[in-house]
Every structure is written in structure tokens, then in C-alpha cells.
Amino acid sequence: MSDQRVPVLIVGAGLSGLSTATFLGLHGVPALVVERHPTTSQHPKAYGQYPHVMEALRLAGLERRYLEASVLQDVRIMIGVSMAGPIFHTIDEALWPDLSALTTAAWGGAGQDRSEPILADRARELGATIRFSTEVVSFEQDDEGVTVVLRDIPTGERSTVRADYLVAADGHRGGIRGRLGIGGHGRGLLHRLMDVHFEADVPADLPASGHVLMHLQNPELPGGYGDLGNPEQLNRYLFGVRLDERTQAEDLTEERWLELIRIAVGVPDLPVKLTRRGEEPVEIRHWIADRIRDGRVFLVGDAVRIVPPNGGFGGNTAVMDGFYLAWKLAMVVNGQAGPGLLDSYEPERYPYAETIAAHGLAAFLRAEGQELGEDAMQADPDPVSQLYFGYRHISDAIVREADDDGAPMENPERPTGRPGSRAPHVPLVKDGADISSIELLGRSFVLLTGAEGEPWAAAAAQAAAELGIELAVHRIGGDGGLTDPANTWATTYGVTESGATLVRPDFYVAWRSRDASGTTELTGALRAVLDR
Ligand SMILES: Cc1cc2nc3c(=O)[nH]c(=O)nc-3n(C[C@H](O)[C@H](O)[C@H](O)COP(=O)(O)OP(=O)(O)OC[C@H]3O[C@@H](n4cnc5c(N)ncnc54)[C@H](O)[C@@H]3O)c2cc1C
Incomplete structure (x- = not known):
């Protein structure tokens, strides 16, 4: 008999655990987070937030708080004997390429000692409970859930929690992965x-x-x-x-x-x-887990991979793991998706873990003046923005088109808008204010359509009612105050003004129809993505 029942138990209150709790809360699921330490990190560790991470944080209402906590503005990296010299090399602003064609989000520069408390506060505001000085002692999963034994560290008292799902956000040294027999x-x-x-x-x-x-x-x-x-x-x-x-x-x-x-x-x-x-x-390690899911247990953050800090990806990817996993867990827990939706987590997220591990290793070896091996990325992807906006999600939670070559990356500067790619940023005007198309996305599934897209409203309403989900419709260039001054949205998304693009809550294109002939296929597309 367990003392408490929760939908999701998260082990670890680092960036990945707190991000998962925040985005679960945003999608209406109050998680329980347990953390062995008495507080969040006192160490600044990861300083920079990439713009794709800031877009996710913006969705959670955190962009302003992060920018206020940012201490990094410009980056000057030097290599030399001491501050008094000699100096061998100076790199100015190397980490801050101009990505304004791809996003309206700024780079963040908040150290982890500041960003973790911000995430923890937001997770609580959205319904999460965080228990510090509490550790997971053991767990056991069966077909219906996971039974977890917790220990309150100051008192030594044990309690049992029954969770539908367990998220291992317990870092590289956490024990959950090992107990599942997952090697690396x-x-x-x-x-x-x-x-x-x-x-x-x-x-x-x-x-x-x-x-x-x-x-x-x-x-x-x-x-x-x-x-x-x-x-x-x-x-x-x-x-x-x-x-x-x-x-x-x-x-x-x-x-x-x-x-x-x-x-x-x-x-x-x-x-x-x-x-x-x-x-x-x-x-400082280079290591990747062989699997990132075992039944009802999902790995996020450094539990998945640990990369040298040179690439600046460990903390950023930890936040994004939570962002990408949370909406799927929430829809399954809320009965809006079948459990098959969760099968997409590993195929979508694992290739990226390998990619950034190779990138981080290469950055480390270059800084050391060492030869790169086959496991290190020989050249940065060109353009490097592919690592932020160009990675694709290929799984059954995407309705792939017949001519999709399955490429794991694409150049976000020449977006295809095809399913499996991140929805491209297009500058729009809403009620007189400049916004990015990305700002229309994230709270639920979203259907974007154009000036001639009237028939989609009824199709979307019918699909939402049939499946019991929320499906927001935004008609760009219609009569709802949303306009496309540069007249680029339809071509960028690869549809016509009567077509539509279905975007998942993680900003990824799930399906599209080039014209209004696809209205009858919308419910079927959602069923495929949601395992219904
Ligand atoms: C010096 C340094 C510099 C870095 N610089 C950067 C950078 O510039 N950019 C970047 O993106 N990344 C950087 N990183 C990497 C980044 O800090 C990590 O990738 C990130 O902190 C991982 O977060 P996490 O939540 O996955 O894991 P962690 O932060 O390790 O959190 C895991 C938590 O789980 C808890 N835990 C473990 N087991 C249990 C248990 N059984 N019960 C309860 N709690 C448990 C732990 O106490 C811990 O708090 C740097 C790292 C270091 C060390």
C-alpha cells in the first residue's frame, strides 16, 4: 500500500527535472519532484541559454525572469599563460551568432545557481511539489505504474509513492539507469x-x-x-x-x-x-546511455548523456529534454493520447543526444589541441544553427510525407516546413504587435492556416471534439487580426493559402496539407500522432 499516488514522479531537481516539472505543470499535470540535496545548485555551471531554449522558456512564462538573471551579454574567450599575458588567442562573441532570421528569442546568460531557482519557482506555481533532502531508495515497475520508496534524509523516515511514470532526472551519477540495466x-x-x-x-x-x-x-x-x-x-x-x-x-x-x-x-x-x-x-566526461527509456521510466538530462562543457550543450539539452517529454506524458496521463505516443520519445530524442555528444567532444578535443576521432564531430554542421533549430524528429508521432528522406537535420535558414521539422519562424503581426509564428504555438496542438483557410475551422472543431483535445486554429491573413506583412508564411511552411499545418505542442510540424482538400484527413492525422 503506498502513502501517495502521483501521475509523474521526477527524481532530481536539476535543470532537466525542474524543466520536466515546469512543462508538465503547463500542460496541467502536477508532478512530484524529489531531490537528495537540500537546495538547488549553488554552482553557476551552465551559463548560456541558446535561443531555442529561450523560446521554450518563453512558453513557460520565464523569458523575462531569465533575462533579468542573465549576467552574460558578450562573450570574450582568451587563451594564454595568465591574465598578465602572454595571450595566444582571443575570440570575441564566438558563442553569439546572429540568429534573428530564425527566432525572436534572445540568448540568455543566467548561471545555473540562478536559473534552477527560477525553474523551481515556476514549477511550483504550475502545481508541482518539490521535496528537497529526499532521495529515491528503490523502485519497481509493473504494467500499471511504478512504486517508489523514498527516504527523508534528515529523519531517515521512509515512504512509498505510486506513480504512473517515473522520470530519471538524476544526473550522470544517479542510480536509476544502472538499476534498469541500461549501459552506455x-x-x-x-x-x-x-x-x-x-x-x-x-x-x-x-x-x-x-x-x-x-x-x-x-x-x-x-x-x-x-x-x-x-x-x-x-x-x-x-x-x-x-x-x-x-x-x-x-x-x-x-x-x-x-x-x-x-x-x-x-x-x-x-x-x-x-x-x-x-x-x-x-x-568531465563523454558518455551516452544505450537507451533512454525502460517501460514507464524515462531518462532526461545528464542521465542520458554527459558531454564536455565546451560545446555549451549539457544544460541546454537538459532543459529541452523536459520540454520534449512533458507534453507527451501529460497527454497520456490526461487520457488524450494512447501510450504509444510515449514510444516516440526515444527515436526522437536519442539521435540528438549522440549528435551533441560528438559536438561537445570535438569542441573539447580542439581546445586541447588533440586529434578528433570518429566519435567526435569532424566539422560543425553548416550552418551551426542546425544544432538549435535544424534537428528533426522522426517517429510514429509524425505523419511523414512520401518523399521525406529521413534526414536527421536540415538547414533552418532554408526551412522545408515538412513534418518532423521544427515549425519555422515567420514574422507576423497580431493585433498590431510584431510576433513570431512560434509564439502562436506550444499550449496545445495548433493548426496554422492561411487567408483562404475558412474550411479548416470546422474540421478542427470536429477533430478536437471527437478526440477530446484542445486544437487552436490560427488563420494568418484572415479576419482575426493576424497578418503576414512579408507574405511569406505559406511558402515557408510549404502550403498554399488554403492549406494548413498541424503543429505539436513542442513546435514540431506533425502533418500538413498543401490545400483545403486535406480537411477530411485532419482527424486521422491526429489519431496517428496521438496513438488513438
Ligand atoms: C563546470 C561545469 C560547467 C558547465 N557548463 C555548461 C555550459 O556552459 N552550458 C551547458 O549547457 N551545460 C554546462 N554544463 C553541464 C550542465 O551543468 C549539466 O548538463 C546539467 O546540470 C545537467 O542537469 P541535470 O538536471 O540533467 O542533472 P544534475 O544537475 O546532475 O541533477 C541531477 C540531480 O539529481 C539528484 N539525484 C540523483 N540521484 C538521486 C536520488 N536517488 N534521489 C534524489 N535525488 C537524486 C542529484 O542530487 C542532482 O541534484 C556544465 C557542467 C559543469 C560541471
Whole structure:
């Protein structure tokens, strides 16, 4: 007999768990999140939010909160011996390509110590319960659900929760994947580092003053390398060094840290105040799970893959895993979709895990000056925006067209609008205000149609009533105050003004009809996608 029944239990209150809880809440499902630690992350770890992530966060009502918490604006990366020089290389704004043709969302720059509390607050506002200092001790799944044993860490008290589904957002070191017998592959441990935060009034005229991130190549540092971050451009720094045979975590006493910081800054008598010392080594790994689903258990975030931070994808992908999984879980839990919809999670999400792992590994190896192997992406996709907006979802939750070549990526600068691709951004005007077509999407399934698309309203109403789902219809260029000044939406989406495109809640095109002849097929398309 369990003490509590919940639709979804999420293990881990990191970016992936909190994102899953937030988007489940947005779709009307109140999740229970349990987290072993007493708080969210105190470490800033992932700083940048890519615009496709900001679009998802905008849907959750979080864009403004993220931008207010952003400390990163421009990025200057330097490589050199110390802040005092010599400097070998400077990269300005390398991480911030102009994507304004693809999105209206800005880049975010909130560290994880700020973004996790924002997500946690929003998840709670949307109905989630978050229990800190609580861990999953064991779980067992059967045909109807998952029984999970929890332990309240301060009291040691155990309780049992019965959940329809379990989401393993328990990070790379979480135990759920292992208990399911899911193995993995990849290069494994690349190196380990220890880090500290410190405050110092570094002279403003040093050659590397003003850097956001500095990679140090200095034989006086352990292993010859170090990383110095100053994202806030204040007197607060994050400094990490590698552990090697000669330097272990216990060798890094306060005195030794002060010595190393002065070497990194290049000012021998610099007054320095240590404000936080990492308790355990950060492991930089390249590893991908062999599967990301087992029955009623779904893996998200670092439980799926762990990539070197160089590519900047770990945290961003963790947020998006939650975004892509939540609507599917919600529709199944709410009885609006059959369980087969959940079969699409792995085929849609797994190829992307492999892609970003190869990308992150390549970025790491390049920074190290090492040869790339077959498992590292030899060249960045051209354009690199494919990694944000160009990856496709190929599964039974997409009604693929006969001539679809199954390509896993496409160039978002030349969108096809075909099913399985992200709905393209088109600038529109709604009630006099500029909006992106993406802002019409996300709360439910959406049908976009054009000036001659009157027949779709009745077809959509009938489909929604028959299936008991919400299906919003937006007629672009009709009489509803939504216009397309550049007259590009229909060609961009690959339909005519009488055609329509059905978009899933995750902004992906599920099905389209080039003209109004497809009105009779709409319900069937939804049935196929929703496993009804
Ligand atoms: C130094 C560093 C820099 C980084 N920089 C970037 C960057 O610039 N950009 C980027 O995108 N990414 C970056 N990353 C990666 C990013 O931080 C991770 O990908 C992200 O935090 C993963 O989130 P997660 O929620 O999947 O896992 P985690 O943050 O690891 O969260 C998992 C949580 O599950 C909890 N847990 C585990 N087991 C249990 C259990 N049995 N019961 C209860 N709770 C449990 C853990 O306590 C933990 O809080 C960086 C990482 C590091 C370490």
C-alpha cells in the first residue's frame, strides 16, 4: 500500500527535472519532484541559454525572469599563460551568432545557481511539489505504474509513492539507469577538476582584463591547464584546475589555492579572498546511455548523456529534454493520447543526444589541441544553427510525407516546413504587435492556416471534439487580426493559402496539407500522432 499516488514522479531537481516539472505543470499535470540535496545548485555551471531554449522558456512564462538573471551579454574567450599575458588567442562573441532570421528569442546568460531557482519557482506555481533532502531508495515497475520508496534524509523516515511514470532526472551519477540495466558508451572520463570562487581587485590594465572565460596553458598549474571565468565582469571569479598524478583534491589547501590563483592572474602579491571551495571534483566526461527509456521510466538530462562543457550543450539539452517529454506524458496521463505516443520519445530524442555528444567532444578535443576521432564531430554542421533549430524528429508521432528522406537535420535558414521539422519562424503581426509564428504555438496542438483557410475551422472543431483535445486554429491573413506583412508564411511552411499545418505542442510540424482538400484527413492525422 503506498502513502501517495502521483501521475509523474521526477527524481532530481536539476535543470532537466525542474524543466520536466515546469512543462508538465503547463500542460496541467502536477508532478512530484524529489531531490537528495537540500537546495538547488549553488554552482553557476551552465551559463548560456541558446535561443531555442529561450523560446521554450518563453512558453513557460520565464523569458523575462531569465533575462533579468542573465549576467552574460558578450562573450570574450582568451587563451594564454595568465591574465598578465602572454595571450595566444582571443575570440570575441564566438558563442553569439546572429540568429534573428530564425527566432525572436534572445540568448540568455543566467548561471545555473540562478536559473534552477527560477525553474523551481515556476514549477511550483504550475502545481508541482518539490521535496528537497529526499532521495529515491528503490523502485519497481509493473504494467500499471511504478512504486517508489523514498527516504527523508534528515529523519531517515521512509515512504512509498505510486506513480504512473517515473522520470530519471538524476544526473550522470544517479542510480536509476544502472538499476534498469541500461549501459552506455563513449570515451568516459576525460579529466577531473576542482574549482573555487574568489574575489579580487584585479588590475584593469592586464592584457586579459575583460575576459569572460580564459583557458590557461601554464606549466606552473597542475596538469599545465586552468580555467578562469569572470562572467559577471565584477571582481568575482571562478577558477578551476585539473587533477593529475601530482595534484589530488586533498592537495588543494587554502594556501595552495591562493598560490595558484596568483599564478593564474599573473600578479604575485594580489590580495585574494576565497568565497567558495568545491567539495568534490567535477568530472568531465563523454558518455551516452544505450537507451533512454525502460517501460514507464524515462531518462532526461545528464542521465542520458554527459558531454564536455565546451560545446555549451549539457544544460541546454537538459532543459529541452523536459520540454520534449512533458507534453507527451501529460497527454497520456490526461487520457488524450494512447501510450504509444510515449514510444516516440526515444527515436526522437536519442539521435540528438549522440549528435551533441560528438559536438561537445570535438569542441573539447580542439581546445586541447588533440586529434578528433570518429566519435567526435569532424566539422560543425553548416550552418551551426542546425544544432538549435535544424534537428528533426522522426517517429510514429509524425505523419511523414512520401518523399521525406529521413534526414536527421536540415538547414533552418532554408526551412522545408515538412513534418518532423521544427515549425519555422515567420514574422507576423497580431493585433498590431510584431510576433513570431512560434509564439502562436506550444499550449496545445495548433493548426496554422492561411487567408483562404475558412474550411479548416470546422474540421478542427470536429477533430478536437471527437478526440477530446484542445486544437487552436490560427488563420494568418484572415479576419482575426493576424497578418503576414512579408507574405511569406505559406511558402515557408510549404502550403498554399488554403492549406494548413498541424503543429505539436513542442513546435514540431506533425502533418500538413498543401490545400483545403486535406480537411477530411485532419482527424486521422491526429489519431496517428496521438496513438488513438
Ligand atoms: C563546470 C561545469 C560547467 C558547465 N557548463 C555548461 C555550459 O556552459 N552550458 C551547458 O549547457 N551545460 C554546462 N554544463 C553541464 C550542465 O551543468 C549539466 O548538463 C546539467 O546540470 C545537467 O542537469 P541535470 O538536471 O540533467 O542533472 P544534475 O544537475 O546532475 O541533477 C541531477 C540531480 O539529481 C539528484 N539525484 C540523483 N540521484 C538521486 C536520488 N536517488 N534521489 C534524489 N535525488 C537524486 C542529484 O542530487 C542532482 O541534484 C556544465 C557542467 C559543469 C560541471
